[in-house]
Each structure stands twice: as structure tokens, then as C-alpha cells.
Amino acid sequence: MNVQENLQNIQLQIAQACARSSRKSEEVKMIAVTKYVGIDRMREALAAGIQHLGESKAQDAVHKWKTIGQGPIWHFIGHLQSNKVKDVVGKFNYIHSLDRPSLAKEIERRAAVQEQTVSCFVQVNVSGEETKHGLEPNETEDFITFLTDFPHIRVVGLMTMAPYVENPEETRVVFRTLKELQCRLQKKSWQHAPLQELSMGMSNDFPIAIEEGATFIRIGSALVGRDR
Numbered sequence: 301m302n303v304q305e306n307l308q309n310i311q312l313q314i315a316q317a318c319a320r321s322s323r324k325s326e327e328v329k330m331i332a333v334t335k336y337v338g339i340d341r342m343r344e345a346l347a348a349g350i351q352h353l354g355e356s357k358a359q360d361a362v363h364k365w366k367t368i369g370q371g372p373i374w375h376f377i378g379h380l381q382s383n384k385v386k387d388v389v390g391k392f393n394y395i396h397s398l399d400r401p402s403l404a405k406e407i408e409r410r411a412a413v414q415e416q417t418v419s420c421f422v423q424v425n426v427s428g429e430e431t432k433h434g435l436e437p438n439e440t441e442d443f444i445t446f447l448t449d450f451p452h453i454r455v456v457g458l459m460t461m462a463p464y465v466e467n468p469e470e471t472r473v474v475f476r477t478l479k480e481l482q483c484r485l486q487k488k489s490w491q492h493a494p495l496q497e498l499s500m501g502m503s504n505d506f507p508i509a510i511e512e513g514a515t516f517i518r519i520g521s522a523l524v525g526r527d528r
């Protein structure tokens with residue numbers, strides 16, 4: 301396990317995916333998902349040049365945030381329980397898993413107290429798998445319209461997780477559907493929801509997600525490995 305080597309390998313794959321789809325590498329930001337590893341490996345990733353860290357369990361995330369501090373850009377990518385919102389707001393720069401009104405209300409309440417605006421992704425369950433969180437694609441417009449009344453929430457983009465499949469090519473339709481939804485909703489020109497970002501693609505499928513328009517990819521095992 302060598303984060304530096306993994307990073308170089310992934311950066312090459314990002315460049316190749318960008319070349320295939322006539323995109324610029326700078327358009328794609330990599331989040332190192334460190335939920336499977338400890339502080340040492342996180343520091344190794346930062347030393348290798350990683351700027352974005354992603355965590356998915358509130359308790360671990362807060363402990364790691366307190367240890368490492370504010371330098372990196374922090375992303376909360378996992379399912380977020382309302383009673384954990386108070387721990388995340390004010391520490392994490394982005395929340396990728398906004399998927400229900402009760403969560404929006406709690407984020408709004410906590411963000412207002414701290415006089416912060418929270419950058420959020422609305423999570424969409426494009427594949428329709430029952431085990432996955434997120435709104436159905438056809439519920440997304442109404443949900444973002446509802447968020448108009450939440451002045452401390454800024455909807456920067458849409459997020460999805462593709463199913464894990466042997467052949468990553470099969471995930472393409474999921475990413476393409478999220479891109480189409482983004483394009484359709486951007487036409488609303490919402491003030492509170494510029495929707496310029498797409499958070500999609502993980503270790504198994506990120507080259508395809510990039511070809512289909514990802515601006516944030518979330519890479520765990522292929523970058524930092526797994527110790528837990």
C-alpha cells in the first residue's frame with residue numbers, strides 16, 4: 301500500500317478519461333474517502349497532495365476532523381442522521397447526502413445558529429436499489445423547489461452511487477441519467493441551487509463517471525486501501 305503510487309495511477313486514469321471525453325482534468329476533483337483507514341493513512345494522503353477528504357460515519361468523522369483540523373476540504377458523504385447534523389455543520393464544507401425534508405430542516409436550523417451556509421448535494425437514487433438512500437429522480441425537482449425556503453442551504457449539485465457490478469460499463473446509464481437530470485434542473489436557474497457539480501464515481505467506476513460528467517469523484521479503496 302503506497303498512497304503516492306495509487307494517486308499517480310488514478311491521476312493517469314483521470315487524464316485518460318478526460319481525454320476520451322474532451323474534458324479538462326482540472327474539472328474533476330478527487331475526494332479521498334478515508335472511512336476505511338486511520339489517521340496515519342489520512343496524513344499520508346495529505347502529504348501526497350490530496351486536498352479533499354470524505355468520511356461517512358459522523359462519529360469517526362468528527363474524531364478525525366478534530367485530530368487533523370481545518371486544512372483539508374471536508375466532505376460528509378454518508379447517510380446523515382438528523383441528530384448528527386450538529387456535529388457536522390461548521391466542520392464539513394460539503395454534505396453529499398441531503399435526501400429528505402427532515403434532514404434539510406435540521407441542517408437549516410444548525411447552520412442558521414452558526415451563521416453559515418452549507419454547500420449540499422442532493423442525493424438521487426438513480427439505480428432504484430432498495431438498499432440505497434436518495435430521492436427518486438422524479439422527486440428531485442419538487443425537493444429542490446422545497447429547499448428554496450432554506451436560506452442557509454446551497455444546493456451545489458447532485459450525487460449518486462451506482463450499483464457495484466463486475467463490469468463497470470453497466471454503470472454508465474446511471475451516471476448519464478444523473479447528468480441529464482442536472483441539465484434539466486439547471487434550466488430552472490434557481491438562485492439557491494446552481495447545481496454546477498456532479499458527485500459520482502468510486503474506485504470501481506470513476507473513469508466511466510468522468511466520461512459522463514463527474515466533477516467530484518469519491519475514491520476510497522483504490523487510493524488509501526482498507527484497514528477496517
Ligand SMILES: *Cc1c(COP(=O)(O)O)cnc(C)c1O
Nearest residue numbers: 333356377502503518519520521
Ligand atoms: C465508501 C464510499 C465511497 C468510496 O468507495 P470505494 O469503492 O472504496 O472507492 C464513495 N462514496 C460513498 C458514498 C461511500 O460510502
